Amino acid sequence: MQLPIDATKAPFRAKYLDETRVLSPWFEFGRHHNGRVDIADESGDIFTGVLPEHAELIIKARDEFLRVIYDAMALT
Structure with missing residues (x-):
């Protein structure tokens, strides 16, 4: 799905919103020698060197933000 997302075409399936970079989930990816971690999405780093x-x-x-967006878009 490309931006902007046309809400008049809702409901959407979550997997289509997940494919939109701004709405893709974030996860811990990578740990530095000093114990800090990186946060990434499927396309790459979002934050680096964050305390765990x-x-x-x-x-x-971020997960709560996505839940609110998905609820607002009445996902199927």
């Missing part, structure tokens, strides 16, 4: 406890908070916040 901050990475967990950031990813949880």
Whole structure:
């Protein structure tokens, strides 16, 4: 799916929104020798050198943001 997303065409399947870079899920990817981690999506790094406890908070916040978007788009 390309931006902008036309909400008049909702509902959408989650997999199509996931393919949109701005709405793709984030995950911990990579650990540095100092214990810090990177956060990435399927296309590459979003944040690098994050404390693990901050990475967990950031990813949880991102997941909640996506849940709200998906709910608003009445996904099927």
